[in-house]
Amino acid sequence: MKYVEGLHCIKCAKKYEADPERYLCDDCEDGILDVDYDYSKIKRDWSKEILKNTSDQRIWRYTPLLPIEENTEKPKLAVGNTPIYDIQVLADELGIRKLIIKDDGLNPTASLKDRASAMAVVKAQEAGAVTVACSSTGNAASSLAGNIASMGGRMKSVIFVPDRAPAGKLAQLLVYGADVVSVKGTYEEAFYLSAAAIDKWGWYNRNAAINPYLVEGKKTVSIELAEQLNWQMPDWLVFSVGDGCTIAGAYKGLYDLIQLGFIDKMPRLLGVQAEGCAPITEAFKSNEKLKVSKEDTIADSIAVGKPRNWIKAVRAVRDSEGDMINVSDQKILQMMKTLGEKSGVFAEPAGVAGLAGLKKAVADGIVKKDQSAAVVITGNGLKDIKNARKAAGNPIEVEPDLDKLTEIFKKMGVI
Amino acid sequence: MKYVEGLHCIKCAKKYEADPERYLCDDCEDGILDVDYDYSKIKRDWSKEILKNTSDQRIWRYTPLLPIEENTEKPKLAVGNTPIYDIQVLADELGIRKLIIKDDGLNPTASLKDRASAMAVVKAQEAGAVTVACSSTGNAASSLAGNIASMGGRMKSVIFVPDRAPAGKLAQLLVYGADVVSVKGTYEEAFYLSAAAIDKWGWYNRNAAINPYLVEGKKTVSIELAEQLNWQMPDWLVFSVGDGCTIAGAYKGLYDLIQLGFIDKMPRLLGVQAEGCAPITEAFKSNEKLKVSKEDTIADSIAVGKPRNWIKAVRAVRDSEGDMINVSDQKILQMMKTLGEKSGVFAEPAGVAGLAGLKKAVADGIVKKDQSAAVVITGNGLKDIKNARKAAGNPIEVEPDLDKLTEIFKKMGVI
Numbered sequence: 135m136k137y138v139e140g141l142h143c144i145k146c147a148k149k150y151e152a153d154p155e156r157y158l159c160d161d162c163e164d165g166i167l168d169v170d171y172d173y174s175k176i177k178r179d180w181s182k183e184i185l186k187n188t189s190d191q192r193i194w195r196y197t198p199l200l201p202i203e204e205n206t207e208k209p210k211l212a213v214g215n216t217p218i219y220d221i222q223v224l225a226d227e228l229g230i231r232k233l234i235i236k237d238d239g240l241n242p243t244a245s246l247k248d249r250a251s252a253m254a255v256v257k258a259q260e261a262g263a264v265t266v267a268c269s270s271t272g273n274a275a276s277s278l279a280g281n282i283a284s285m286g287g288r289m290k291s292v293i294f295v296p297d298r299a300p301a302g303k304l305a306q307l308l309v310y311g312a313d314v315v316s317v318k319g320t321y322e323e324a325f326y327l328s329a330a331a332i333d334k335w336g337w338y339n340r341n342a343a344i345n346p347y348l349v350e351g352k353k354t355v356s357i358e359l360a361e362q363l364n365w366q367m368p369d370w371l372v373f374s375v376g377d378g379c380t381i382a383g384a385y386k387g388l389y390d391l392i393q394l395g396f397i398d399k400m401p402r403l404l405g406v407q408a409e410g411c412a413p414i415t416e417a418f419k420s421n422e423k424l425k426v427s428k429e430d431t432i433a434d435s436i437a438v439g440k441p442r443n444w445i446k447a448v449r450a451v452r453d454s455e456g457d458m459i460n461v462s463d464q465k466i467l468q469m470m471k472t473l474g475e476k477s478g479v480f481a482e483p484a485g486v487a488g489l490a491g492l493k494k495a496v497a498d499g500i501v502k503k504d505q506s507a508a509v510v511i512t513g514n515g516l517k518d519i520k521n522a523r524k525a526a527g528n529p530i531e532v533e534p535d536l537d538k539l540t541e542i543f544k545k546m547g548v549i
Numbered sequence: 550m551k552y553v554e555g556l557h558c559i560k561c562a563k564k565y566e567a568d569p570e571r572y573l574c575d576d577c578e579d580g581i582l583d584v585d586y587d588y589s590k591i592k593r594d595w596s597k598e599i600l601k602n603t604s605d606q607r608i609w610r611y612t613p614l615l616p617i618e619e620n621t622e623k624p625k626l627a628v629g630n631t632p633i634y635d636i637q638v639l640a641d642e643l644g645i646r647k648l649i650i651k652d653d654g655l656n657p658t659a660s661l662k663d664r665a666s667a668m669a670v671v672k673a674q675e676a677g678a679v680t681v682a683c684s685s686t687g688n689a690a691s692s693l694a695g696n697i698a699s700m701g702g703r704m705k706s707v708i709f710v711p712d713r714a715p716a717g718k719l720a721q722l723l724v725y726g727a728d729v730v731s732v733k734g735t736y737e738e739a740f741y742l743s744a745a746a747i748d749k750w751g752w753y754n755r756n757a758a759i760n761p762y763l764v765e766g767k768k769t770v771s772i773e774l775a776e777q778l779n780w781q782m783p784d785w786l787v788f789s790v791g792d793g794c795t796i797a798g799a800y801k802g803l804y805d806l807i808q809l810g811f812i813d814k815m816p817r818l819l820g821v822q823a824e825g826c827a828p829i830t831e832a833f834k835s836n837e838k839l840k841v842s843k844e845d846t847i848a849d850s851i852a853v854g855k856p857r858n859w860i861k862a863v864r865a866v867r868d869s870e871g872d873m874i875n876v877s878d879q880k881i882l883q884m885m886k887t888l889g890e891k892s893g894v895f896a897e898p899a900g901v902a903g904l905a906g907l908k909k910a911v912a913d914g915i916v917k918k919d920q921s922a923a924v925v926i927t928g929n930g931l932k933d934i935k936n937a938r939k940a941a942g943n944p945i946e947v948e949p950d951l952d953k954l955t956e957i958f959k960k961m962g963v964i
Binding site for chain 1: 637638655659695701702712717723725726728739746749750885886889892895931938941942945946948949951954955963964
């Protein structure tokens, strides 16, 4: 970690050594930490040109900006290098000048969370741990299980889930060989049991909200986007927001790039929450402390009623002169279909919430007609076929008869 | 198409012009066509070095070896450039020297079929068609719908399915905006209605088995693999086999590379079918004409009782001095879990059948202990969660109590 100076608390600024097991500030409630780099040292050793000639296409191509030892073994999965698409027909539909979609649902386990979980596998080894644990039924869990599996049996993942978790979501975890602990109780009870177990057995904690290193994994999404755009950032960069880690990570990546002179301005960040669970938007608008929210939305990957990383998220949006906005489940489902039809990108509800929010922000005049935006799709639609069915509409039903088909097609205007 | 000389029938060798709508030989039953190239002309204009400096990472980087006009608009989806993993722990488990896994389930719509569908979108335009149709409930359909969608509304897909098709499989198609025609009848009736409709309205036919150009899309999988392996091919290259197009395509790609001098020998092809549907293995072993088979396997993407491309498939395996083998559904499910645990790659049953077949081929002495192999995983496990659940096993059930968890973990040897 030759470029890491240490950690600091984002509330009281107290400094800490960059110990792989240092998670929180000792003095502050919600004392989330941030990793500090020696940018002048990085600038001396690293450049856009060196990066261009780096053959590793995974997130590890950005190692000088990551809080890891160069030689720690990396999980094998090809995390990162997800495609970007310039989609004029969607830009036109939203009423803006230019729109870039980055499909992070094409990561190996099908979500952006692979970026954080790959980092967790590296940091766990640096902490001397063999087992990494988390409490989740979602993308954090599957990405952890997959990245651990790609270590070929040398490490283990333990995932705590409430017993109401749908069997389909557990299938991916179990195929990856995770020890899945189904807790007879609520999500809270599963969480507290996982915390007790992590404490008792000294496992590494894959909880992006309190682990400062995992956000550094997530920041690769904005660094990668910047490189793909040849360091020309759009006016707006849009993310769906749950616990706040992804947008905070994206901000950190952009901050790093500005310090290095790789980009010259911070794009405005637009954070989008679901109407049924929008505590960070509320804290941002009210300028007050976060209030715990209900979790009433189909976008389960961002349904976080008590987000741990809200301070970093609000800071990211504010410092970038950005904004927060909420969207209804109905608009999310509509946008899932619009995105699929216009681009061939299939997103889960949380994955497309950002784009639905951008549409609203344009309608509300927050994003202007002559501006450009990039939206990161955070998870693959194959993760949530149940909601995809709600978005999809119905097939055309017909007897096996060409005349009848012709009639129906005529009515529908297909022919 | 400056390097394409034309087409020839693989049965009678009759030559045809490379018309985008030329599908079959006029004279032969099962008269599948093959595309011929002027390799000396390609060699003059193209080299490994030029390829190395080609920035397009999609399958279009191999355009000199594709039967397309250079300027036809490409679908936007980032098809190709799927990762390869060198997995020693799996090689050890199978008892061979070296094993490469190529995860083609990370294509944009989550299967290898994207390579053929992207080609269909290009050839349809060259034929002057706006609509492309097929009859399928599987990966051919979803990849067609996704690639068409990525044309941003300028083209359309029409997909014919029998009304027993599960709603989950239709969701992805409908989100991509395909016109899905649910035919009240069998799969055969859906197929014949699609054929009649294609004929009546002049749509482009996305049927890999009879369309010679689509196999040329599929061949990019072996060309890409060869480039990723720095042109050093393993002793064996392994594919699951359904209608025969994928293994035939892989062979064609390798044949091209040998003609160009990019690789110096043809790896042996191992074709793997499911025990419950193995007509091509039977034809290969018996040296007789193909007999239609039942379709009794969980590996639905390769459950093709009457494969159209069996002649090309058998020729590919024979010319490469390869072999064919069958595996049971139980072995497929077991291998789904083994692959997941050892590599973090989540495959659908048909996607992992090749690997299960390789294991059997090693046990049978077909593949030797000192040999190397590469296996292409053809589809993502998220496509078929129902079967993943069968492979996955069960979670550990526990009360929210650390003492009880400790007890269970001790019994299971987790701690």
